Amino acid sequence: MITNFLLSIAVLLLASFALGEVFERFGLDAVIGYLLAGLLLGPSILKLVNPHIVEDFALVGAVLILFMAGLKEENAAQIYTNKKAVSIGIALLLGTFAAVFITLFIMGSFNLMQIIFFALAFAVVDLGVPAKLFLSLGLLDTEYGRSALNAGVINILFGFSALVGLTLFFNPTASAIAMKLLGIGIFAGLFFGLHALINKISQKVALFESEAVQFTLAFVLVLFLAYLTEALGFSSILGAFLGGVVVARTRFASTQKFADSIKAISLGLFVPLFFGWFGLELMLWGPEGIIANIVPALILLAVAVSTKFIIAFVMSKRQKLKYPGIIAASVLSLDVESLVILLLALQMGVFVDKSAISIFAPAVPFTTLIISILFVVFRKKYNIKERGAKEPVPSSLHMHHYHKYLKKHRA
Amino acid sequence: MVNKLLTARDIMFRPKIVHPRDPIAKLKRILKTTEDTIIVINKRGKFLGEIHEYDLLKLIVPEQEISEEEVVGILGMGYDRGFIAKDARDLMHAHDFVAAPDTPIPNLALIMYKEEIRAIPIIKNKKVVGVVHLRNLIKCIHKP
Numbered sequence: 001m002i003t004n005f006l007l008s009i010a011v012l013l014l015a016s017f018a019l020g021e022v023f024e025r026f027g028l029d030a031v032i033g034y035l036l037a038g039l040l041l042g043p044s045i046l047k048l049v050n051p052h053i054v055e056d057f058a059l060v061g062a063v064l065i066l067f068m069a070g071l072k073e074e075n076a077a078q079i080y081t082n083k084k085a086v087s088i089g090i091a092l093l094l095g096t097f098a099a100v101f102i103t104l105f106i107m108g109s110f111n112l113m114q115i116i117f118f119a120l121a122f123a124v125v126d127l128g129v130p131a132k133l134f135l136s137l138g139l140l141d142t143e144y145g146r147s148a149l150n151a152g153v154i155n156i157l158f159g160f161s162a163l164v165g166l167t168l169f170f171n172p173t174a175s176a177i178a179m180k181l182l183g184i185g186i187f188a189g190l191f192f193g194l195h196a197l198i199n200k201i202s203q204k205v206a207l208f209e210s211e212a213v214q215f216t217l218a219f220v221l222v223l224f225l226a227y228l229t230e231a232l233g234f235s236s237i238l239g240a241f242l243g244g245v246v247v248a249r250t251r252f253a254s255t256q257k258f259a260d261s262i263k264a265i266s267l268g269l270f271v272p273l274f275f276g277w278f279g280l281e282l283m284l285w286g287p288e289g290i291i292a293n294i295v296p297a298l299i300l301l302a303v304a305v306s307t308k309f310i311i312a313f314v315m316s317k318r319q320k321l322k323y324p325g326i327i328a329a330s331v332l333s334l335d336v337e338s339l340v341i342l343l344l345a346l347q348m349g350v351f352v353d354k355s356a357i358s359i360f361a362p363a364v365p366f367t368t369l370i371i372s373i374l375f376v377v378f379r380k381k382y383n384i385k386e387r388g389a390k391e392p393v394p395s396s397l398h399m400h401h402y403h404k405y406l407k408k409h410r411a
Numbered sequence: 412m413v414n415k416l417l418t419a420r421d422i423m424f425r426p427k428i429v430h431p432r433d434p435i436a437k438l439k440r441i442l443k444t445t446e447d448t449i450i451v452i453n454k455r456g457k458f459l460g461e462i463h464e465y466d467l468l469k470l471i472v473p474e475q476e477i478s479e480e481e482v483v484g485i486l487g488m489g490y491d492r493g494f495i496a497k498d499a500r501d502l503m504h505a506h507d508f509v510a511a512p513d514t515p516i517p518n519l520a521l522i523m524y525k526e527e528i529r530a531i532p533i534i535k536n537k538k539v540v541g542v543v544h545l546r547n548l549i550k551c552i553h554k555p
Binding site: 070126127128132135140141149152156157266267336340 | 470474475480482486488489
């Protein structure tokens with residue numbers, strides 16, 4: 001086991017990047033590679049990196065993920081006007097939540113709060129994998145591509161709104177709820193105050209010559225809001241999200257340099273570390289491990305996937321959307337969004353051991369596989385051709401081959 | 412070297428204006444003329460953002476070459492609508508870098524240089540009265 005902090009970070013980062021890149025090359029989500037890197041290096045297999053050493057770094061990663069989500073939130077407002085997307089997104093959330101809730105209730109191994117958090121984690125959808133598939137086929141700019149994305153955004157936004165509500169009712173004694181409501185009041189005052197004043201404040205911030213100073217001040221604001229929400233009894237990552245919403249209104253947030261700075265530090269460092277750490281926390285063996293929990297994991301996966309597919313297929317068909325099979329397949333993926341919900345539940349002490357992560361973990365690679373297979377099946381069924389695919393250009397050509405190539409393509 | 416006495420008023424043009432719901436076809440028609448940046452305003456005349464011809468590239472680049480993170484980010488709480496744009500608001504680069512008519516030219520250049528924007532709306536009484544494009548500024552350079 002590596003005991004040095006710097007070496008632990010370096011090894012985890014390198015392995016995450018390497019596996020993430022391999023998964024990307026095969027058209028899969030890099031996040032699965034990061035998780036697998038953590039699983040390989042962690043206590044279950046190679047025993048090289050101790051999860052507790054990188055835990056604090058991973059927390060900053062979670063804060064940054066939510067901060068970046070907050071920056072994008074402004075863009076989502078337009079989607080609310082799309083009635084079809086709103087109805088599919090909400091039906092998916094409620095229907096899947098109910099189905100997983102009932103299944104877990106029948107299983108009888110979890111308390112009410114654990115069931116609620118689990119059901120929510122399975123009810124939200126992921127946009128990364130379907131977006132990747134649509135892009136790889138050149139089908140994003142189609143009616144069904146747009147419908148799938150819009151329904152997904154609505155599902156995620158409502159899912160995270162429900163999550164905020166849940167944090168209020170965790171540990172529901174009257175005094176605890178009263179304290180949290182007071183906390184919400186204070187935080188809301190601060191949030192809306194900042195929201196209203198941020199443009200004036202940011203004009204002063206924009207006076208700073210260096211973009212680095214603007215970035216630092218934005219990051220300090222986010223960390224401060226994250227700390228404040230934690231001190232008020234909520235999760236820090238909720239504060240980070242609201243921090244992102246506030247910062248998105250600033251003048252400097254609209255500049256390319258700011259976006260590039262955030263992207264580099266998040267996607268290049270903290271995000272792989274966060275998911276790598278999540279992988280480190282995964283256990284293969286023992287009563288809390290993936291193997292011991294594979295049966296409930298597969299049951300929940302089957303319930304969530306079949307419910308989502310039926311709801312999305314039936315509703316798309318009723319709303320006369322083209323290719324309902326493709327839309328239904330694209331809402332099946334479970335990934336980052338659900339992991340963040342479970343992380344928040346772990347942070348709040350809803351789950352006392354790691355079996356929750358072990359039950360959920362198989363859903364990430366399995367749903368990616370299912371959605372990829374269904375895309376192939378429905379493309380064949382509907383006869384959907386890949387759009388805008390480029391002719392492959394051989395990398396090394398002899399001259400006569402090159403002239404043949406030119407002749408063919410000029411013709 | 413530029414004439415430091417010149418201000419935005421001396422070089423600004425009447426802006427080509429669209430509204431957020433205007434279709435892509437209208438943007439294409441405008442960009443066929445000499446303009447390279449379109450100003451987007453709301454019904455009350457308030458400046459919302461700009462669309463440079465560069466922004467329309469998003470509609471042409473092969474989707475296969477775009478990473479999903481560019482489109483949906485990490486958590487899918489919104490996405491870049493530029494790649495599936497239907498109207499001006501989907502392509503618009505929203506910002507609020509504006510200037511008054513008496514802003515000296517070096518200051519306009521500084522805003523464009525620092526903020527990586529290609530046109531600055533000139534605002535008087537909260538309404539857009541003109542626009543200074545990058546090319547207008549370049550014309551002001553007097554160097555042998």
